[in-house]
Amino acid sequence: MEKTAVIGAGIMGRGIALVYALHGWSVALHDTSEEALEQAKSLIGTDLMLLADEGLISAAECQATLDNITPTTSLKEAVGDAGFITEAVPEQLALKWQIFSRIEAHAPATAIIASNTSTLPLSELSRQLAKPERMLITHFFNPAHLVPLVEIVRAENTPDETLTTLLNVLRQAGKIPVVLKKEVPGFIANRLQAAILREALHLVESGVASEQDIDQAVTAGPGFRWSVIGPLETADFGGLDTWQSVMKNLAPELDCTPTTPAVLKEMNRRGQLGVKTGQGFYSYPDRQTIAGKIHFRNLAFIRLLKQHRKE
Ligand SMILES: NC(=O)c1ccc[n+]([C@@H]2O[C@H](COP(=O)([O-])OP(=O)(O)OC[C@H]3O[C@@H](n4cnc5c(N)ncnc54)[C@H](O)[C@@H]3O)[C@@H](O)[C@H]2O)c1
Incomplete structure (x- = not known):
């Protein structure tokens, strides 16, 4: 089982956590308050029940998926052993930079870091990282567990194997990734x-x-x-x-x-x-x-x- 972490348990973070948990990965879901995490887990439960009612998953899968998600208010704990980390905090560059530097401090050096930004350029987002080539953009659409598209932005120096790993992760999770040939505000769909x-x-x-x-x-x-x-x-x-x-x-x-x-x-x-x-x-x-x-x-x-x- 892959270990992943999602930072920010709002509209997008909880949906992205659900995508990976549904496909059997262990997901550490981090937010700053217990209240935000409790609300996220309750809404994920509602989404899972609808998937079960509609016959897309069984009642047992519903429970197993919930069990795959571990909420935590500790970012260090969330990313400590994660091979793949998705950031979904509000669209503020300074806040995202702060999160990335904490991820770099606590995550394994080989972990891929993905941002769910809707508008910020990858070159800006990754500017302060020690290893900017480990960052990509994975732009999901709300509701993330249902809309298949994920837009991918890579940097010129993103190693091909990092992109390949990411595409495999997304495809295995049932998503349809589309890779942009170059950076452009708003990507394609927006x-x-x-x-x-x-x-x-x-x-x-x-x-x-x-x-x-x-x-x-x-x-x-x-x-x-x-x-x-x-x-x-x-x-x-x-x-x-x-x-x-x-x-x-x-x-x-x-x-x-x-x-x-x-x-x-x-x-x-x-x-x-x-x-x-x-x-x-x-x-x-x-x-x-x-x-x-x-x-x-x-x-x-x-x-x-x-x-x-x-x-
Ligand atoms: N809402 C959409 O339709 C949509 C679609 C695609 C991409 N996005 C992008 O996804 C990102 C998240 O958007 P959202 O709509 O989920 O926002 P949101 O406000 O619903 O959720 C953000 C979450 O991040 C948490 N947070 C704030 N500061 C934090 C910190 N320091 N550490 C950990 N968690 C923190 C908040 O408590 C909140 O739960 C943004 O970059 C946004 O542009 C949003």
């Missing part, structure tokens, strides 16, 4: 998501359609196709001559504001942060509504995952 969100916000601001209809135009249209073929293959099927005309006519019409969209800033100013404050583009009046929506979303993701695994 750049695409941000481009679509910018245009969706522009459509909201321009009063073109309701929020519900804009979302449905994606889920029932391009989103339906994209879970099977990506945008480039979709363009191939549509015909690149057609897409040349589409781009000629539409490119000048698309929003290309180089700053944060005004509607997003305004909603933040009003404290409308989405699920976490009960109001975003939609209303989430109470915890029960939110739990119900997350349950419905995860159930739909599990069904999609089952379909993926059959293919």
Whole structure:
């Protein structure tokens, strides 16, 4: 059994811990408070129960997976014998640097260190490490135990065998890793998501359609196709001559504001942060509504995952 450690037991850390524990590895899950760890373990339990209800794992696997996760408030204890360590603390460079230097001090010299950063460049993250070549980015997607994609960023001097070990770890854990050829802010998927969100916000601001209809135009249209073929293959099927005309006519019409969209800033100013404050583009009046929506979303993701695994 591989020994791994996950630092930070929030939304992403607990999901990543679950990914490795589900595949039989021993996972030390570290956070700064007992309370955060207790909450993480309880939410992991809920996720496991849904996987069992949906027949993806047995009741025995459910318990074994929980037993594979050892919560600890000691970083030293968490990384002491870990061969593979994932950092998932908040997106603040200084905090991540502080964590990395403590990992270097206490982890085996051969351990691979992976960061789950969404935006920080690998060259910045690894700058203060004694051995920067042992660090890579593994960018998971929420919920990490269900979404197959993990984007990988390697440095020029990352040894090929480190990358190969990492890819093996992720594939064995049932993930689909995609390796970037060079460092770029937002990697692949977040750049695409941000481009679509910018245009969706522009459509909201321009009063073109309701929020519900804009979302449905994606889920029932391009989103339906994209879970099977990506945008480039979709363009191939549509015909690149057609897409040349589409781009000629539409490119000048698309929003290309180089700053944060005004509607997003305004909603933040009003404290409308989405699920976490009960109001975003939609209303989430109470915890029960939110739990119900997350349950419905995860159930739909599990069904999609089952379909993926059959293919
Ligand atoms: N939320 C997402 O959808 C998402 C997706 C992909 C990547 N990410 C990235 O993953 C990372 C974590 O994001 P998140 O959404 O899980 O954040 P989060 O706030 O849900 O969780 C962060 C956790 O880190 C803990 N923490 C803070 N300081 C710590 C320390 N010094 N030592 C140990 N633990 C500490 C916090 O207590 C918290 O439990 C960020 O870099 C974020 O950009 C987030």
